[in-house]
């Protein structure tokens with residue numbers, strides 16, 4: 001099995017009606033709008049990775065982050081399965097800046113560019129935008145989404161899921 005782990009961070013404005021997304025300029029998910037994130041480096045925790053990637057990709061330094069959810073992207077052949085740890089931040093410093101990897105832009109949460117996002121995004125973003133803790137599992141057969149399940153979780157359950165992630 002070759003599980004891959006990623007982080008994904010969504011900065012919100014003070015009033016909570018806008019979210020910062022980035023247009024991926026290269027690599028995985030090129031030309032799609034997404035949150036900011038990537039793979040943990042050696043000896044880096046999931047949260048450290050989330051903070052580092054946020055700063056590298058859009059210039060913001062998180063003062064507070066909330067671990068909101070986890071996405072399990074599974075494939076019928078088990079090859080290329082990924083786990084994505086999703087965070088939100090409402091307190092950060094710095095100025096939004098374009099990077100080699102991402103072109104950041106603020107969007108109204110009610111008007112997101114779903115047509116230019118991952119296919120499953122419209123299924124779980126509403127839960128994230130509603131600030132609910134969740135796990136979401138998506139099963140793909142080749143490139144077809146064949147089933148999914150989204151479950152809202154309480155604080156304790158999410159802490160446990162993150163604790164398990166630290167033991168990877």
Ligand SMILES: CNc1ncnc2c1ncn2[C@@H]1O[C@H](COP(=O)(O)OP(=O)(O)OP(=O)(O)O)[C@@H](O)[C@H]1O
Nearest residue numbers: 006007008027028029034036037038039073084118
């Ligand atoms: C399939 N459904 C998906 N839905 C939402 N987001 C997805 C995703 N699949 C991957 N992602 C995100 O795409 C980024 C890839 O990051 P990616 O550039 O490959 O990582 P990293 O910056 O470490 O790579 P480099 O080694 O620098 O290229 C990373 O935020 C990861 O969370």
